[in-house]
Amino acid sequence: MAGEPQSDCLFCKIVAGEVPATIVRETETTVAFRDINPQAPTHVLVIPRVHYPDAASLAVGAPTVAADLLREAGEVAAQEKTDAGGYRIVLNTGAGAGQTVFHVHAHVLGGRGLNWPPG
Ligand code: 5GP
Numbered sequence: 753m754a755g756e757p758q759s760d761c762l763f764c765k766i767v768a769g770e771v772p773a774t775i776v777r778e779t780e781t782t783v784a785f786r787d788i789n790p791q792a793p794t795h796v797l798v799i800p801r802v803h804y805p806d807a808a809s810l811a812v813g814a815p816t817v818a819a820d821l822l823r824e825a826g827e828v829a830a831q832e833k834t835d836a837g838g839y840r841i842v843l844n845t846g847a848g849a850g851q852t853v854f855h856v857h858a859h860v861l862g863g864r865g866l867n868w869p870p871g
């Protein structure tokens with residue numbers, strides 16, 4: 753069923769505490785943790801506790817949680833003090849766009865200059 757935990761999903765395992773992660777914030781609906789391979793001084797992933805493969809399917813299936821995800825991305829940026837210098841929220845969607853984990857996650861990147869357009 754949409755939103756149910758998937759036994760083969762790495763990020764469902766992080767939500768369940770079965771795979772360790774450096775958690776920086778948690779809410780009833782979201783978990784934020786440091787990316788294992790950081791691309792910037794701040795590189796945090798914000799995920800919903802529910803399993804949806806990408807941002808658009810989360811917005812369709814659980815719109816309030818999609819809003820929670822964006823709010824939490826902002827809270828992470830504030831907590832990491834990247835909000836003043838600007839930060840980027842990235843939601844890679846599909847393998848061709850670089851998505852490798854198919855449990856929606858917002859990358860929060862900051863703490864350095866960020867080029868536009870991204871590669
Ligand atoms: P994507 O490429 O799907 O947009 O992003 C997946 C992100 O998950 C990558 O930036 C990758 O470094 C990160 N990642 C992959 N495996 C793990 C893990 O086991 N723990 C953590 N904290 N991050 C992971």
Ligand code: ZN
Nearest residue numbers: 761764803855
């Ligand atoms: Zn999952």
